[in-house]
Amino acid sequence: MKTGPVLGIEGTAWNLSAALFDEDLIKLVSNPYKPIQGGIHPREAAQHHAAVVTSVIEEVLENNPRPVAIAFSQGPGLGPCLRIVGTAARALALSLNVPLIGVNHCVAHVEIGRFASGFDDPIVLYASGANTQVLGYLQGRYRIFGETLDIGIGNAIDKFARSKGLPHPGGPEVERIAQNGTYIPLPYTVKGMDLAFSGLVSAAKDSPESLEDVCYSFQETAFAMCTEVTERALSQTGKDELILVGGVGMNKRLQEMLRLMCGERGAAFSVPIPQYLGDNGAMIAYTGRVMMESGCTIPVEQSRINPSFRADQVNVTWRTEPDNKSTHAEENTARGAEAIVRFSNGSAAKIRTSKQYRHSELDRRLITERTRAEARLIVEARKAGVRTPIIRDISHDTIIMEHITGRKLKEKLNPLLLEEAGRMVGKLHSAQIVHGDLTTCNFMVKDRKIWLIDFGLATTSAELEHRGVDVHVLFQVLESTSPESDVLKEAFIRGYREIMPQANDILEREHEIELRGRYL
Numbered sequence: 001m002k003t004g005p006v007l008g009i010e011g012t013a014w015n016l017s018a019a020l021f022d023e024d025l026i027k028l029v030s031n032p033y034k035p036i037q038g039g040i041h042p043r044e045a046a047q048h049h050a051a052v053v054t055s056v057i058e059e060v061l062e063n064n065p066r067p068v069a070i071a072f073s074q075g076p077g078l079g080p081c082l083r084i085v086g087t088a089a090r091a092l093a094l095s096l097n098v099p100l101i102g103v104n105h106c107v108a109h110v111e112i113g114r115f116a117s118g119f120d121d122p123i124v125l126y127a128s129g130a131n132t133q134v135l136g137y138l139q140g141r142y143r144i145f146g147e148t149l150d151i152g153i154g155n156a157i158d159k160f161a162r163s164k165g166l167p168h169p170g171g172p173e174v175e176r177i178a179q180n181g182t183y184i185p186l187p188y189t190v191k192g193m194d195l196a197f198s199g200l201v202s203a204a205k206d207s208p209e210s211l212e213d214v215c216y217s218f219q220e221t222a223f224a225m226c227t228e229v230t231e232r233a234l235s236q237t238g239k240d241e242l243i244l245v246g247g248v249g250m251n252k253r254l255q256e257m258l259r260l261m262c263g264e265r266g267a268a269f270s271v272p273i274p275q276y277l278g279d280n281g282a283m284i285a286y287t288g289r290v291m292m293e294s295g296c297t298i299p300v301e302q303s304r305i306n307p308s309f310r311a312d313q314v315n316v317t318w319r320t321e322p323d324n325k326s327t328h329a330e331e332n333t334a335r336g337a338e339a340i341v342r343f344s345n346g347s348a349a350k351i352r353t354s355k356q357y358r359h360s361e362l363d364r365r366l367i368t369e370r371t372r373a374e375a376r377l378i379v380e381a382r383k384a385g386v387r388t389p390i391i392r393d394i395s396h397d398t399i400i401m402e403h404i405t406g407r408k409l410k411e412k413l414n415p416l417l418l419e420e421a422g423r424m425v426g427k428l429h430s431a432q433i434v435h436g437d438l439t440t441c442n443f444m445v446k447d448r449k450i451w452l453i454d455f456g457l458a459t460t461s462a463e464l465e466h467r468g469v470d471v472h473v474l475f476q477v478l479e480s481t482s483p484e485s486d487v488l489k490e491a492f493i494r495g496y497r498e499i500m501p502q503a504n505d506i507l508e509r510e511h512e513i514e515l516r517g518r519y520l
């Protein structure tokens with residue numbers, strides 16, 4: 001295999017940038033497109049890229065060793081921009097007679113973050129203009145544990161900023177103005193490990209409060225949402241390193257929140273230097289080089305751009321499986337992302353812990369609302385015939401409930417129990433409740449009966465999508481933990497169909513969700 005420098009070309013959106021990367025960065029040159037007014041216009045951006053791409057590449061290559069491969073951003077991004085970059089990369093590879101490497105832009109953000117931090121197996125918060133995702137490596141892919149359900153956080157901030165007459169990009173402006181603000185409540189939208197920003201943008205646009213206060217509160221709200229879903233991914237995967245990547249990663253308040261959150265849970269945190277955070281050619285060149293070393297070059301026929309290329313579509317062949325870290329749990333305490341559970345005298349006390357990273361008012365509001373909602377849904381599920389713990393007491397942050405002993409379903413996977421689990425979920429869904437976290441750890445087995453625990457992510461909903469996701473989470477867990485998953489799924493479906501009249505529609509939706517390739 002030939003080693004040597006790889007040329008990387010980036011141009012998915014605002015920045016036409018190229019770099020040469022060998023063992024380390026040799027040279028990076030950027031020529032950003034600046035909209036005359038408003039946000040990014042895809043055609044204008046593409047015209048800009050076309051006008052400067054040759055000179056940017058020439059400047060990178062000047063007086064440097066010849067590249068042994070050409071890497072380019074194949075997607076995701078703006079179609080017209082991607083086409084310019086793709087064409088330039090193909091032409092250059094042909095004329096130099098070197099291989100082409102199609103790099104997924106999101107994976108490149110992740111890989112340069114790993115390079116810069118030296119972390120082996122981090123959770124990644126990728127916060128940029130178009131994307132907001134929490135990713136982590138699992139069995140050959142970067143799985144997307146959670147992501148925005150509408151727009152990226154950077155675009156959300158930029159949109160809000162534009163509505164207030166601030167110049168593009170709004171991110172740095174909002175950060176500056178926020179310094180003098182005080183907190184006002186704005187919509188906070190987190191659904192499991194996903195989040196959404198459009199409600200926040202609308203409310204912030206229409207808010208009559210001072211610009212300082214709205215900017216401050218926008219950041220407090222949006223970044224607390226990001227930090228919360230990131231913590232959930234750390235907690236669920238047991239990983240103990242976090243990196244922040246993407247243009248919004250420049251924001252000092254977001255960095256601070258994540259640093260506090262990691263500090264509280266004993267995880268390591270790192271942010272790459274600014275030149276590696278926003279879109280840049282170095283991340284494409286670096287990732288290209290790593291991919292080249294593992295043989296991921298492509299013939300010209302397969303080098304078509306892909307504007308909706310997702311990180312989890314990439315087969316990550318260049319990583320080795322990380323060591324499984326053993327988590328040391330204390331006997332009488334269980335620690336989740338948002339609560340600790342203490343067991344004593346047949347009771348379990350679930351205590352929602354205060355988060356240092358959140359504004360104190362937002363912190364109090366979330367803890368009280370969620371404690372109340374969880375207790376209410378446990379009671380309602382019970383009324384609908386689902387076995388759930390009996391609630392003994394509740395305060396603003398604590399639910400004291402019956403301690404369900406016995407084994408987790410995870411340790412006793414068999415068709416009879418799965419069928420019973422199916423009935424249980426059928427009853428739950430019939431009562432218009434979705435659990436939100438149907439893993440095999442949240443079903444307890446005692447005397448061949450099943451209890452459902454941990455309603456921390458439960459909501460009231462009769463939507464097909466929510467019910468489909470609920471079932472999908474369980475199926476994914478079964479698939480990844482049992483060789484008999486087909487039989488177990490069948491058994492679950494039998495029980496579920498018995499109770500749930502719309503079972504077929506929901507199972508069809510589950511299948512659709514699976515095909516979307518989302519990891520939940």
Ligand SMILES: C[C@@H](O)[C@H](NC(=O)OP(=O)(O)OC[C@H]1O[C@@H](n2cnc3c(N)ncnc32)[C@H](O)[C@@H]1O)C(=O)O
Nearest residue numbers: 012013128129130131154169171172247248251278279
């Ligand atoms: C697909 C690709 O083209 C796209 N790239 C992208 O969005 O550019 P990036 O450079 O990663 O991020 C730009 C965003 O980063 C925001 N930004 C920059 N500095 C900021 C700051 N100090 N605070 C908040 N946002 C900031 C900008 O406002 C803008 O929305 C992506 O990665 O999603």
Ligand SMILES: [Fe+2]
Nearest residue numbers: 128246278279
């Ligand atoms: Fe980006």
